[in-house]
Amino acid sequence: MLRTLPAVRLSAVLVAATITAATAGGGPAYAVERCKVSLPDNWDFTVKACVTESGANIRHWATISWDLPESSSNAGSIFNTTGTNAEVTAMIEGGGVAVTRRTDLAQRLNKAKDGSLTPASYSSHWPSRERLFTDVIVFLDWKGDGKGPQKLHFAPSPSLRGSAR
Numbered sequence: 001m002l003r004t005l006p007a008v009r010l011s012a013v014l015v016a017a018t019i020t021a022a023t024a025g026g027g028p029a030y031a032v033e034r035c036k037v038s039l040p041d042n043w044d045f046t047v048k049a050c051v052t053e054s055g056a057n058i059r060h061w062a063t064i065s066w067d068l069p070e071s072s073s074n075a076g077s078i079f080n081t082t083g084t085n086a087e088v089t090a091m092i093e094g095g096g097v098a099v100t101r102r103t104d105l106a107q108r109l110n111k112a113k114d115g116s117l118t119p120a121s122y123s124s125h126w127p128s129r130e131r132l133f134t135d136v137i138v139f140l141d142w143k144g145d146g147k148g149p150q151k152l153h154f155a156p157s158p159s160l161r162g163s164a165r
Contacts, residue, residue: 038155061121083141083149
């Protein structure tokens, strides 16, 4: 019994130290997230547009998912690189673009596989109390169709008040 007592005490000390260390950091900052999922008619794309507040930071981000038709199951060069991309834009309600991040989609789509991608996001301290939201547009440019990029505009995220902190 004496041999196990130090081990039990050591375990109790380690558990207490772990709990103390976990609570000493104050835990994660309070976070508010607003998202909207949408998919346009006749397309197998789904977009989740989000705006998240954590403390004084506002983050604009999206996740884009796609299911390609079986006719495109052979990998190849289906989409032009220069015109096939996703734009995630931090917007101010009532007008105004804060910043846009553009991410290439052609490389992923030309692999002819279903998939998803979380493009580049934007995070910042917003010095005002304006309402902010995330807007997402996907541009698809098929090779050889002579039409240029086709624009798919998805539903924006709900708005979130900026922080004056």
